[in-house]
Amino acid sequence: MTGPRRDADERLRARLREAAGAHRPDRARILARVERGRAVGDRGPARLRLPGWVRVAGATAAVAGVLVAGGSAVAPAVRDDVPAQRSVTTPPGPREPGPLWSSGAVDPHSNAFWAQSTVTLGTSTPLTALTVELRVAQTGSVTSTGAWRSLPEKDFTFAVDERDGFVVYRWTLRPGRTVPAGAWMFAGQYHHERGGRDAGGDRYSATATAPSGSRTVRGDFTPGG
Incomplete structure (x- = not known):
């Protein structure tokens, strides 16, 4: 050109x-x-x-x-x-009248081999005694892989064993310690047989002592949080 x-x-x-x-x-x-x-x-x-x-x-x-x-x-x-999006979990609301309430949920991050069951316990007043028990039904190869709680570890004794067809997690407040008012989490983690596990047979209970007297709450678990 x-x-x-x-x-x-x-x-x-x-x-x-x-x-x-x-x-x-x-x-x-x-x-x-x-x-x-x-x-x-x-x-x-x-x-x-x-x-x-x-x-x-x-x-x-x-x-x-x-x-x-x-x-x-x-x-x-x-x-x-651009900031990444982050998911936010909202604590469950009260389910029982009085100073103590609770809820149970299977963690949404559970998978085909592993799961976590979480108990959320709320109190409107300090507790001077507390025992939380999580019972995971033995649906096949259920084996504990650990546990945690949102309150200080040193304030509790902890035990896990298997009895009566359940893997049982148990947290007990040590004498002289106090649980402050608020919402607190107790979680048990476990392996299970491959595939979706049915948590319909799982249970939990919590017995506490408040200034107004002793209180007990119990319940089951909803899938996926």
Whole structure:
């Protein structure tokens, strides 16, 4: 190609290269557009408004190279700075009248070989004595893999054994210790036979002493938290 047309193409390519080198993505504006896109219902990635010179020259081969370069520069900025979503678990509400309430749930992160059963115990007043017992039915190869509680470990004695067709977890508040008002968790973890395990036979109970007297709560487990 020779003559005026070739000179015009060379000038266009030079202009594109100069503009591409000078372009810097506005990160704050990009992130703001992404957040607005999420707020209206996750309609997909935010569309970036391209400069006018790119839209005008969109039919030329040189523009394709500019768009590729621009895309590779913008994408990491969005990916690195947008915070990851985190799930939040809301504690269950009261199920029994009085100062003591409870609920039981199979942890939603349980899988085909392993599970966790969690007892949540709530009290509106300090407790001077407390025993929590979790009974996991022996549905096949149920074996304890551990346990935990949200209260201090040193405040409790703990035992786990198997009896009467159950793996039994038992937490007992030590003499002289106190459970403050609040919601507290007691969890037993275990292996089981492969496949979905039926927790319909599992049970728990908690016996406590409060200023108003002794209280007992008991219940079963809901699947998946």
